[in-house]
Amino acid sequence: MTIISLHTLPGLLASGDRLLGLDVGDKTLGLAISDSAFRVASPLETLRRVKFTKDAEALRRVIKDRQVGGLVIGLPVNMDGSEGPRCESVRQFAANLEQIAGITLPMAFWDERLSTAAVQRVLIDEADMTRKRRAQVVDKMAAAYILQGALDALG
Numbered sequence: 001m002t003i004i005s006l007h008t009l010p011g012l013l014a015s016g017d018r019l020l021g022l023d024v025g026d027k028t029l030g031l032a033i034s035d036s037a038f039r040v041a042s043p044l045e046t047l048r049r050v051k052f053t054k055d056a057e058a059l060r061r062v063i064k065d066r067q068v069g070g071l072v073i074g075l076p077v078n079m080d081g082s083e084g085p086r087c088e089s090v091r092q093f094a095a096n097l098e099q100i101a102g103i104t105l106p107m108a109f110w111d112e113r114l115s116t117a118a119v120q121r122v123l124i125d126e127a128d129m130t131r132k133r134r135a136q137v138v139d140k141m142a143a144a145y146i147l148q149g150a151l152d153a154l155g
Contacts, residue, residue, distance in 0.1 A: 002098055002104060002105065002106050002107055003094060003107050003108065003109065004106050004107070004108055005108065006072070006108040006109075006110065006150055006153060006154065007153075007154065008106075008108075009070045009072070009106055009108050009154075010038060010070075010154060012069070012070065012106045013069035013070055013106075014069055015036075016036050016067060017036065017067055017068065017069025017070070018033055018034045018035065018036050018066060018067055018068055018069065019033070019034040019038065019068065019069070019070050019071070019072050019147060019150075019151070020032070020033055020034075020044075020059075020062065020063065020066065020068040020070075020071050020072070020147075021033070021034070021041060021071075021072045021073075021074070021110075021143045021144065021146050021147025021150070022071060022072070022073045022074060022143060022146075023074045023112065023139050023140075023142040023143040023146055024073060024074065024089075024090045024093050025049070025139060026049070026089075027048065027049055028046050028047060028048055028049055028139045029046070029047040029049060029055060029058075029059070029139070030043075030046050030138075030139030030140045030141070030142050030143035031043075031044040031045050031046070031047065031062060031140060031143050032044050032140060032143035032144035032146070032147045032148075033066055033068070033147075034147060034151055036067075038151050038154055038155070039151060039155065040148070040151070041143075041144045041145075041147035041148040041151055042144060043140035043141050043143065043144040044062070044066075044140055044143070044144075045062075045140055046139040046140045047059075052096060052100065052101075053100075053101070056096075056097060056100070056101030056103065057101075059097070059101070059103065060101070060103065063103070063105065068105065069105060069106075070105050070106045070107065070108070071094075071097075071103075071105055071106070071107040071108070072107075072108055072109075072110050072146065072147050072150045073090060073093075073094055073107055073108070073109050073110070074090070074109075074110055074111075074112030074142070074143070074146040075087055075090055075091075075109040075110065075111055075112060076090060076112055076113070077111050077112070077113055078113075079113065090109075091109075094107055094109075108150070110146050110147075110149060110150040110153075111149075112142070112145075112146045
């Protein structure tokens with residue numbers, strides 16, 4: 001599998017390539033995109049998960065349309081730093097992207113502890129969003145939070 005260290009990722013990309021951040025959930029995939037200078041992460045969209053082949057097809061389309069050269073995938077590590085069933089599920093999703101879907105871009109994991117909780121707090125406290133509206137945007141915002149954390153670590 002093409003999982004690499006985050007700090008190795010930029011050196012493997014072509015000029016102008018961008019990173020795609022993924023918040024992998026059971027029902028949705030939150031997507032965020034970086035700028036080509038790897039400074040800013042922007043929420044992109046939330047994909048409702050259906051079947052893996054359909055999910056991978058949608059990801060391939062985004063990768064092609066947005067000049068994506070690498071993936072940063074949120075890894076839901078437990079608060080004590082251990083990895084549980086959710087981490088195994090995300091790792092399997094990443095392996096399937098390569099082995100089943102043929103997406104061979106370099107991939108790096110980023111610890112996403114508390115990303116959804118942090119985004120929920122911002123959406124409630126600062127954006128004053130309704131529960132329904134938060135449900136529509138939280139996954140892509142969490143993906144942006146994950147990707148921004150990775151970009152900040154690179155900077």
